[in-house]
Amino acid sequence: MSIKVTLIPGDGIGPEVSYAAQSVITASHAPIEWEVVEAGEACIAQYGTPLPEHVLETIRRNKVALKGPITTPVGKGFRSVNVALRKQLQLYANVRHLKNLPNVPSRYEGVDIVVVRENTEDLYAGIEHMVGRDAAESIKIITREASERIGRYAFELARQEGRKRVTIVHKANIMKLSDGLFLESVRSVAHDYPEIECEDRIVDAMCMNLVQTPEQFDVLVLPNLYGDIISDLVAGLVGGLGVAPGANIGEMGAVFEAAHGSAPQIAGKNLANPLAMILSGIEMLKYLGFVEEAKRVETGIEHVLRQRDYITADLGGKSGTKEMAAAIIKAMG
Ligand code: ATP
Numbered sequence: 334m335s336i337k338v339t340l341i342p343g344d345g346i347g348p349e350v351s352y353a354a355q356s357v358i359t360a361s362h363a364p365i366e367w368e369v370v371e372a373g374e375a376c377i378a379q380y381g382t383p384l385p386e387h388v389l390e391t392i393r394r395n396k397v398a399l400k401g402p403i404t405t406p407v408g409k410g411f412r413s414v415n416v417a418l419r420k421q422l423q424l425y426a427n428v429r430h431l432k433n434l435p436n437v438p439s440r441y442e443g444v445d446i447v448v449v450r451e452n453t454e455d456l457y458a459g460i461e462h463m464v465g466r467d468a469a470e471s472i473k474i475i476t477r478e479a480s481e482r483i484g485r486y487a488f489e490l491a492r493q494e495g496r497k498r499v500t501i502v503h504k505a506n507i508m509k510l511s512d513g514l515f516l517e518s519v520r521s522v523a524h525d526y527p528e529i530e531c532e533d534r535i536v537d538a539m540c541m542n543l544v545q546t547p548e549q550f551d552v553l554v555l556p557n558l559y560g561d562i563i564s565d566l567v568a569g570l571v572g573g574l575g576v577a578p579g580a581n582i583g584e585m586g587a588v589f590e591a592a593h594g595s596a597p598q599i600a601g602k603n604l605a606n607p608l609a610m611i612l613s614g615i616e617m618l619k620y621l622g623f624v625e626e627a628k629r630v631e632t633g634i635e636h637v638l639r640q641r642d643y644i645t646a647d648l649g650g651k652s653g654t655k656e657m658a659a660a661i662i663k664a665m666g
């Protein structure tokens with residue numbers, strides 16, 4: 334029996350990298366049936382919104398989606414599609430697996446970090462107001478429920494992937510109540526995972542530690558804002574946006590997407606690096622339990638990166654998006 338998955342090609346380079354990922358995943362023999370739906374700029378003229386209701390409906394029905402980057406039009410009053418999707422589907426965990434890959438230029442070696450970011454609250458609740466004309470106030474919300482939930486997610490992930498350590502990142506020395514509650518809540522969950530080491534770091538020290546000795550870290554769990562910043566920082570440690578996969582996961586489903594945006598300057602030129610999207614597809618395969626198939630794709634990528642004949646310009650090669658995907662498929666055997 335095949336599993337139905339929603340594919341949203343997206344804007345800019347989205348369609349190129351999405352179809353590249355789709356072809357690679359299909360070639361892995363994973364029994365996936367794709368339901369392709371448009372969201373983003375292509376939808377605005379026809380539906381008046383970049384995220385029409387029927388798109389949400391297919392994701393709700395299929396519960397799993399692979400999504401290309403979607404541009405948020407500036408100054409036209411549209412909310413970010415990405416934020417709307419997370420809200421509507423209650424995708425509470427943003428997860429990025431970031432590790433060094435062969436021949437992907439980076440200043441570091443041996444980095445293999447999973448960043449688990451709380452996705453629903455903190456300053457991202459967006460509750461702000463002016464206090465008179467010359468002051469503004471933004472409210473930071475941290476709840477025990479959401480903090481325990483993300484903490485449990487991080488420890489479950491560590492257990493499932495056989496990882497050794499979870500680092501809680503916070504600023505509880507200054508924000509004693511809000512970050513203090515986050516720290517306390519995640520720690521309370523840690524007791525159920527005695528085989529996994531639990532430690533915590535203050536976010537500023539964490540930044541320094543990450544750029545000095547990133548190889549010492551394993552799983553990081555963070556509230557929303559620090560998570561936003563640190564997940565880009567760690568993406569930078571392993572070679573940047575072209576190789577950073579992402580997943581947004583909730584109880585009702587999951588949306589897998591590359592960390593990069595729509596890069597309109599290189600769109601339609603067969604120049605985009607499809608790896609981040611393909612790596613997101615690998616996360617999707619693992620989520621669906623297709624472990625063998627995921628391994629097959631990993632083997633193909635590894636081969637193509639080592640051999641260097643079919644890599645895109647950002648990786649120092651001359652290959653196009655399509656040719657790189659085709660080479661990965663060939664190498665999967
Ligand atoms: P958006 O407004 O959708 O975020 P963006 O142009 O800011 O679009 P980003 O992904 O944030 O897109 O990328 C910044 C730059 O990084 C791009 O302009 C592009 O040069 C490069 N880049 C991003 N993703 C890729 C990719 N997959 N392959 C090659 N280059 C990329």
Ligand code: MG
Binds near residue numbers: 594
């Ligand atoms: Mg951008």
